[in-house]
Amino acid sequence: MCFTDGAAAAAASGREILPATVVPEHYTLELTPDLESFTFDGIVHADVKIVHATSTIVVNAHELDIKAARVQLTRIKTESTLPVSSITFDEKLQQATLHFDQELPADAQARVTIEFQGIHNDKMAGFYRSSYADPDGTKKHMVVTQFEATDARRCFPCWDEPALKATFDVILNVQKDLSALSNMNVLSEDGHPTLASHKTVKFARTPVMSTYLLAMAVGDFEYIEAKTAPNCPALPNQVTVRVYTSRGLSSQGKFALGCAVRILEYFSAVFGEPYPLPKMDMIAVPDFSAGAMENWGLVTYRTVYVLFDDKTSTARAKQGVAYVVAHELAHQWFGNLVTMQWWNELWLNEGFATYVGWLAIARHLFPEWHSFVAFVGDDMARALTLDALRSSHPIEVPVKAPSEISQIFDAISYSKGASVIRMLSSWLTEDVFLAGVRKYIQRFKYRNAATTDLWAALSEASGMDVGQFMALWTQKVGYPVISAERQGNAVTVKQARFLSTGDATADEDETVWWCPLAPYVGGEPTNSASAVLKQKEGTFALPAKPTAVPVDFYKLNLDQANFYRVQYAAADLARLGEAVEHGLVPTADRVGLVSDVFALAAAGYSSTVDALALLSHFKGEQEYIVLEAIAAKLSQVKTVWAMEPEPVADQLAALQRSIFAPTAHAMGWEYPDGESHLDGLKRQLAIGQAGMAGDKELVAQAKARFARFIQGDTHAIHPNLRGAVYAIVLRHSSVSPAAKGGEPHSAELEAVKAIWENESTPMDQRLAALGALGHVQDSTLLAGLLEYAMDESKVRPQDVMYPLRSVAANARAGGRALAWKFVQQRWDELYARYQQSLSLLAHCVAIAGDFASAEFAETEVEGFFAGKDTKAVDRALMQTLEKIRAQAAWLERDRAPVQAWLADNVQN
Incomplete structure (x- = not known):
């Protein structure tokens, strides 16, 4: 009954959804992946209820070759098998329709059986393939799933909507030397009845859940394991937690493993509901379009967000792993146990997971990191920036077609969602807020819920009409x-x-x-x-x-x-x-003050001179998170003023040095034993900021240490400082002029590139090198880097944004114009590569966002995209255009006052 009412409302909203005539209750899915041909055979038995009499059954299917289908009908203890008379496909709606010569009666039970074949694509969507090199350097593959938002249909015919929950029995036929994983624990592992080289792995039945949370992985894996505490009151049944990796990397999963155990125990307590599955697997995937995916019981991660090397990874990488693990495990309750009705309420998943991910770090794992202060300079700042655009959208946003879903995986759903939840929690008090959350979870576990259901539970807990005022924050755009x-x-x-x-x-x-x-x-x-x-x-x-x-x-x-x-x-x-x-x-509050004053100046509510003058009060600032906020705002000013006359650029660099160089010199290059996490980050920030701004002593030190480092002295540069040193060295390196018929050469650039290409180096350190490459000061080399980035043998498609963004940020060396020209010239290739991604294609569009010219917005950006299919990036395109025009107005308004203030107040 709840489903049919919801379906009627959905139909009235114009959503592209399946007919409400048939609903799934259980799937038995059997797949046989082939890691050489990159195809898989499958058969799915879907137990369904016929809600309304019908002569068709419509399922979602995309890029699948359906071989055969039949229906076994049960009514009043009578069974009959109905052949499918024909199958038709709607590629736009990604639907297959099974046609029958007779009507399927209402209230009957049926088993729909479909045999099919699919492909393990290289698009990081569906049941896809990912490549890597084993410890011997041999190229190998694994196959893994990424189904959110609407890509379960790439793996098997199904009812691929979040409200159409069902249980799943998964069977995987895989080669005997490979491991097979799914959401649940293994029930049996036996030889395949006909394939001597294969085994059949059967998994326990899942709880009732949405298709986008189903997960599978097959490959040559190793793992490390831990268990939750045997006497944990909130989690009476011990949970086995594992981190799976390709061979040779499992030791780097220890930190994430320890975090996961503690987080499962913590969330079970604060949410008043034990984690319900017997195991929690987390797997590092070399090719992954997002950061991680919360599949119930089998969370998939981009390697940099789950692997951490105690000796060589950075403090920032450690922070990233802890937060992403907390965020994904929060989803085991918010999203998996209680699921949104439809994608317009994505924020119920992502906003909550973002907030309680920070909560777990701040209250339980690492309170010394002051994570909610960092939240102000991170998620909240990102949300305030995006939601200040006319092209922003409400937290609860209408979504009709699958092509629209990816565009709301943005800072509004995640960061503004988390920010308004934090606001509500602060107002109600955290204890009252969590009491309401517990009511919500108990009332809707294993079901779907809407935002109004959350407000009702919180109103009961607080005695206030929460919905009355929170609707303003979730249903209205802006702030x-x-x-x-x-x-x-x-x-x-x-x-x-x-x-x-x-x-x-x-x-x-x-x-x-x-x-x-x-x-x-x-x-x-x-x-x-x-x-x-x-x-x-x-x-x-x-x-x-x-x-x-x-x-x-x-x-x-x-x-x-x-x-x-x-x-x-x-x-x-x-x-x-x-x-x-x-x-x-x-x-x-200091972080917020800096953020507000500069944002007001950029928007024309006040002068940029007032914002710059305010920084004089922060000369004695010692807190890393405040200094990071100041660095971000100075970077914004430098971006908009990047192409101004050289004296202005020099004075902005001098201002940057005046703020950060004293701290850098006072702290020095060595990390003393027992230094706090935040002080370690402050050292990295200060050296990086002052060095990039041209502090001569720091530049000389960076070059000397880099020379020792590439000669094999790994102690010359602390792991936390390597990314900063690479950037400083390339920013201030000399480039040999091109020989006759050749190209310019930078020995430092080649050395940093070699660090990126060394696959034995931990991924966070490799990415630091990749992101630094764009700081080299030669336009020919920058153009070459962009071509290098598109070579899949050198840079994985998921990582192209690191060099692309760093080249674009190098405006005075010509990088900004080069990066935009590159996006224009390679648009068709980028579109084909990233159109299935949740965000990577939007990042390509956003490369234009650093310009500050209204004419550029009109002629270059609007002109380029005119006549092109932009439905996958409409929102990103509107936001980029608006950002460019706002920056153009800011520069025009404050160009002269800023130039005068710098001349009067900053010494080079």
Whole structure:
């Protein structure tokens, strides 16, 4: 009944969905993969219910060769087998229709059997192939699945929609020397009845789940294993956790394995529901389009997000592994156990997994990392940037066709979703919020749910009408800027929609958001429970400044818990700057202050000069996360001003040196025993920023250490600093002029390229080398790098974005123009390669996003894409165009004031 009601609503919304006449209840899927021909044979038996009388059964199928089909019908204890009279295909809708000469009666049970053949493609979608070199250097393959969002249909005919949950019995016929994995544990492993070289592996039945979560992997794997604690109250049945890799790499899975065990125990406790499967496998996949995929009981990862080498991997890589593992395991509850009804509510999966992934790191695994402060400079900053565009979209966004789904796997679904959840959790308190989440999970486990179901559970737990105010944040596009001005012991605030161009019209500014103000005065939080702006403007009392506090200041949005920007009156901002110097502003608030001031300047609400001047109050800044935010904002200014006259570029580099060089010199190049995780990251940031800006001493040190390093002295450069050193050396290296008939040459470039090509080096270090290549200062070499990046024998398709982005960032050496020209010239190839990806094709479009010319947006970008099929990247294209135009307006508006300020305030 719930399904048919949902189907009616879906049909009314215009979604491209299957008819509601037949629904699946159970699949028995048997596959025989061939790792030489890269084809697989399959047979699926789908036990279904006939909901409405019909003479057709429609299933999803894509790039499958259906060989035969039949239906065994059961009604009133009578069985009959019905042949299929014909099969028709709709390639656009990716559907196959089985036609029958007689009607299948309503309320009957049936078993649909389909025999088929498919291909292990190289597109990182469906049941695809991935290549790698074994320890002897021999090229080998594994085959793995990636079904989200709509690619289960590439593997077997099915009802490939999230609401059409069923159970699965999986059988894999594989070569005897290979391992076979699926969502569940192995029940039996016997010789194949007819293929002497094969074995038949049968897996336990899955819980009821959506097709996109089904997973399989076949290859020559090894693994390491651990178990959850035998006496864990929240997880009474021990869970076996394994990390699978290709031969020789399993030891690099130890860190992820330890994180996974602790996270399963933690989430079982805070969600009030034990992880329900007997095992959790995690596998490193060499070719993977996303970061990871949360398949229930068999999570697949890009290698860099699950493998970590204690001796040579970086602190940043460690942080990345911990977070991605936490995010994917959060999905075992949010997405797998409780699943969205349809893709318009993707945020219920991704926003929650993002937030509770950070929660697990901050509250349980590594509290010393201050992860929720990092969240402000990471996910929240990314969401605020994207949602400031007119071409943004609501968190809950209509999705009709499969081609539209990939475009909402973006910072709105993930990062804004997580940000508004964090805002709600802060408002309700974390304990009340988690109590509501537990109600939600208990009520909807093994079922599908909607956003309104979550709000209902949270309302019950809190005694508040959560849906009333949260609908504004999930169903409306954008967010407000709150202008604030103190008048005595009160602050007057007004809200209006924030846009990157600062010019919201009356029609665009109709939403009145519910905004917790969370004010504090003189370093002391006030009782913020009543300080909620629910109208366009209001006035709120502030308590008197504590006597011992030397600066009479106030700040809104304590801990940057709420999703908006604040524009302070000039006098109030000046006092905030003084408070920063006196150490009175918490770390997250300093990050937010930097972010807001620069965003307001870029959008024209204030001057870039004011933002640059604010940095003078941060000269004594010692917190890594704040320095990282400052680096990001300076990078944004340098990107937009990149093609200005050389004196301007030199002064911006000098400003960068003035902020980061003192820290770099004070900390030095060596990592003392016991140094904190964040201090290690600060050392890397400071040396990288000051060195790239041309600090002579650091550049000389980097070159000397690099020379020793490539001669075999691995201690010359600490692993955390290698990526920064590669970039500094290439940025400041000399390039030999081209010999007659030849090309320019850079010995340093070739050395860094060799580091990338060394497959025995941990992947995070290899990617650091690959991403540094684009810093070389020669346009001919940069053009060659782009061609190099497209050579699949050198760079995997998933990794092309590393050199492409670094070349594009090298504007003054001609890289920006070269990268865009390359995308234009190779568009057809890029489109064919990445159109199945969730995001890689959009990254190609976004390469144009660093330009700051309205004419370029119109003639180069719009002109190039005119007449092309852009349905897979429509949203990315609109966002890129809007970004370019906003940057053009920013540069035109503030070019002269910034040039004057730099001349007056910065010494080269």
